[in-house]
Amino acid sequence: MALTHRTSRRLALFLAALAALGVLGGCTPVAYYAQSVQGHIALMTAARPIDDWLADPATPADLKPRLELARRIRAFAVSDLALPDNASYHRYSDLKRRAAVWNVAAAPPDSLTLRRWCFPVVGCVGYRGYYDEADAKALAAQLEKDEGLEVRVYGVPAYSTLGWLNWAGGDPLLSTFIRYPEGELARMVFHELAHQVVYVRDDTMFNESYATAVERLGVRHWLATQASEQARRDYAAFDGRRRAFRQLSRDTRDELNRVYAQKTALAHDPQALPALKSEAMAHFRQRYAALKAEWAAAGTPFDGFDPWVAQANNAFFGIQAAYDELVPGFEALFAQVGGDWPRFHAAVRDLARQPKAERQAQLRTLADTATARDDAVAPRPAG
Structure with a gap:
């Protein structure tokens, strides 16, 4: 079910507050905060419960078994991996694009230390995300030209809101990864849920390495106990x-x-x-x-x-x-x-x-x- 007008308005106000605190954003320009808020609201508004998609005759035939598999993976994450049992990944959103967001990373020509963007709430991270690929490429070109940095723009199939938006429906399954092979789909869900368990300010390496370890260990257990030999x-x-x-x-x-x-x-x-x-x-x-x-x-x-x-x-x-x-x-x-x-x-x-x-x-x-x-x-x- 799509977000109601009232819920959507509450979500917009909440995301605006987060953006003002730097939770979703990159730097201070209002335009960046606006795209953060608008992009996430669009993603959330497009999400519908899995049961709705399964019952809808217009749902593509190849999508239904993927949603059923994702639901089994989600239940396994709770029962076997002690990952959060909450609203996340019980809905699905068709984004009609190849990535959820596009991240920009940058580093000096003589170092592997990433340029960092810092925010009051989540701390500093080594990337900056955009819902529009062209905006990400524009920032990358600016960093390359003005600061002489080496840059990388890469599409991200999913991201975590760290559990802060579970009251509004949580993070949904996305079209950007729902058709991944079974092990890869499980890996993605486990990784993103791990961010809702532990997140540390100013330590991207700790956060991402922990989530990567959870995905690897979790997928190993899933494949051993739930998956087919193929x-x-x-x-x-x-x-x-x-x-x-x-x-x-x-x-x-x-x-x-x-x-x-x-x-x-x-x-x-x-x-x-x-x-x-x-x-x-x-x-x-x-x-x-x-x-x-x-x-x-x-x-x-x-x-x-x-x-x-x-x-x-x-x-x-x-x-x-x-x-x-x-x-x-x-x-x-x-x-x-x-x-x-x-x-x-x-x-x-x-x-x-x-x-x-x-x-x-x-x-x-x-x-x-x-x-x-x-x-x-x-x-x-x-x-």
Whole structure:
């Protein structure tokens, strides 16, 4: 059911208040706040309960089983992953576009540290979102021209309002991801719900890495207990390629960070740092070409990462770091609490109360300890 006029007006006033506090926004211009409010109201107004879509004869035949699957995934998130049982993801919205929002990320030519936009309520984040792709590209061009930053504009299939709008119907399922393969659909729902469990001001890496860990661990459990063998095979094939690409990205980030660490030492030679950076980027593309060759040789050719590689720059690697840098630590924490989901979420809340540097250091220590333990018990070749 569409929002009533009264509810829509209440929502508009509430979103306007959030925007004024910086919850939804980028910087101070009223125009940016206006597009934030209007864009989210349009998304919410288009949402209808899943039952309405299922009962409507005009609903596309291929959409109905996807909505039924999403409803099962949503129930599983509550029963098996201890994720919030609230209004979110019980409605569906057809956005009639390929992304929910378009984010802009930016970084200096000699650093992977993202430019941040700061707001009074949610704190600072390493991206700025727009409901219109053209607006996102305009900001990216401005940052590139005026500040000399390397920029990245990328479509986002979903975002979280952190549970603040559950009174108005919550975050809906969206046409931008509803037709994802089963494992990917579950991954998306689990990730976005995780943001409603823990969100920390001024720490994008902590927030996104936690949600990424929840999605990975949750999908593993879903596939093992709920999915068909075909769904497990399909997910394993795609996720294997994704993990290989993320590992390549991590390796390249490490290489670039080593280059940028020499900035002061190489200040006497303006060409030295760009040359080393160019070499690292060339190495990245060579290794990616080798990965593609491996996939093709295995009979599973895949070029889905080509656009990312073609546009790879410091902003790209900075965003990648936000989503996976601390994931091994969260996975180690999950193992430490015996795979108990309520205890895991509680432990993450405890971490969130600590200073940023301390919680990130603890997660890295957890990851290093787990890796050392795994290495210690790994079988040794006979000799």
